[in-house]
Structure formats: C-alpha cells, structure tokens
Amino acid sequence: MVKPDEARVWEALRDVTDPEMPISLVDMGMVYGVCVEGDRVRVQLGLTATACPAMEFICQDVRERLQQEGFDQVEIEFVWDPPWTKERMTEEGKIALRHWGVSV
C-alpha cells in the first residue's frame, strides 16, 4: 500500500520527462523508489546508461517539481541494481516510445 504522500510524489514525477524523450520518468521505469518523511523526500532513480549525459538536468527537474509539492529537502539517490532495461518501462511508455519511432 503506497502512502498518500508517496502517491503524490509518484504523481508529481509523472510531470518530469526524460530530457531526451517526451516520456515521464515514471513511464520510463526510471523511478525505483520514493520515501517521504515529513517535508523530506528521497527519490531513487535508475539511469538508462552510466554515462547518461542528462543526469544533471534530470536531478534539477525532479528537485524543482518536488519543491513545488512543498518538499524542502529532495534527496536523489542513483540505483544501478537491477540495471535499467526497457522491460522496466510501462506499457504506456513503450507505446509512446514507438510513437516517437524507437522500437521497444
């Protein structure tokens, strides 16, 4: 059962898109976990590649969006295990990606 605060974070993260694709981090399967304690939130993110050039942008976008939700402290932790693969994408994400011409 997802706590209401955490559900709100997941919903907010649907507004943050991968800078390289117009698909949300949630649909990309890049959000590995969310943990809320008061006005602090910790987000676990898995990047598609170790050399993801958009790492800084993604962090900045996640921070800004969650600050809008009233979280003073946004902590981002990168997770590499299990590695991100396209199987982590939601059906919606895969459809969107196909629409943009990427085969998944």
Next chain:
Amino acid sequence: MNEYKSPKELPPEAQGALFDLLLVLADSKHLLGLRYGEWLSAPALEASIAAVSMAQDEFGHARLLYGLLESFHQELNLPRRTEEPSQYRNLELLDRAFADWTDFVVANTVLDTAMTVQLEAFKESSYLPLRQRVAKMLQEERFHFQHGKGWVLRLVSAPKAKAELEHRLRIVWPTVSAWLGKPSSRSEQALTGFGIQDTDSDGLRTRFVERLGPLFQQANLSVPMIAWDAITGQSVLTTPPDWTGWDESFRRFSRTGPDRETFAQIEALYAHSYPVE
C-alpha cells in the same frame, strides 16, 4: 560471508586494498575513454560511432567508480590525490595516445578485456556498493569485446596488418597480464580473503587467457605468451609476468603517469568544468 555496506564496515586490511584497486580502475577507464574518444576518425563510419559510444561507456564507468571512492574519502579520511601525472594510476599503456588504429584494436580487445575480467570478479562481491554497480557496467561492456574481435578478424586478412598486430600484442601483453595483480600480495590476500573479489590474480589471468586465447586461435595469431593445451582444450599462459619494478598499489611498473599532452587534456577538463549543484 560478511557483507560490507560502506568503507568503514570493511576490515582495515581491505580498506586500503579496495581503495587502491578502485582508483586504478577509475583512472584506467577514464584514460581508456579519453583514448577511444580520440578516434572520431576511425577507418569506417561504423567504427567511429563505436569508438565514441565506447568512450562514453568508459567515462560513465569512471564516473561510477570515482563516485565509489568518494565515500572512502569521507568516511575514512583517505587523502585525495594531488592532480599531477605521477599520482595517476591508469594502466600505463594508456599514458600516451594510440599511434594508429592497430593500437586501438589492441586496446579494445586486450586492455578493455582485462578491465572487464577484473569487474566480473566483483559480481558476487561482499562490498555491496560495488556489487550493485557492476551489473550495469558489464551490461554496457558486452559489445566492446565484440567490436574488438571483429576488427582483429578483419586485420588478420592482410598479412602485413597481421604481422603488425602480432608485434603489438607481444609488446602490450606483459604489462596487461601484470595489471591483473601480483599473486600473494597483501592486497590480493585482503581482496580475496574478505570476498571482495571472487578469485586471486592468477585466477583472473586464467579467465583473461580463456577469453582471448580462442580469438587468437581463430585469427591464427601467433602470440607466444598463450599456448593451446590440446589435452584440456584450453588456452594457457606460458609466461608469468616479471615483477621487477612492480608497484602493486598503482598496478604499474613506472610511476610517470600520463604524458604531458594527455595530462594537459585532463587538466583542461577540470579547468573548464562548470559549477553544478
């Protein structure tokens, strides 16, 4: 088997040994990335794309490995190295730019494979932060060897290129073979004894030879450091490394570090870095 979640949980003997090895790997991957990236003008468009892509992978792995070292500095107060060439621990064959495409192919098959064999030994590591990052790195390494292999098979079809390739392989072999570590050294005992890596340096060398032997055989390359054992059907190492002048914590014979031109590039990289959050 114990599991260690942070540097301070590690036994003291293992702390220094793992720190040294991670820095060796990070610097080596950093420099390999730099070298791959210098080949935007490879002999084929596909090869240029592969070179840049592999450079990006190596930089990504260096990013992860330097990240792992951060907690050693923070928790154990281990000093940061000063930014000077002699403090770099990269595989010494990466000190200077590749002379030509043959050098690239040799690095792509032999040097890159040595690093991958070392990473594979961490798949079940007792050091959790490392174990958690290794699968992703290995996933990205998969096509590096395939690429190198393809070029080896392509080069050997021309007698002159084949002879040159054999010559280069003989030159790099002793250094790369030694790079996998000195048997029975204190650091090796700590790394294997506490389950940080799953085999000792001779075990790594065996895997390394088993990976490259079949390729050399397929390419009909004469590399005297590897022999084919007809009874076991396996490739075996004929010449163990000569350890004269070896520095185990740097995994180098010479402490000169990257040449002046290379170091200028590294320095420029830091000088131009923009402040990020």
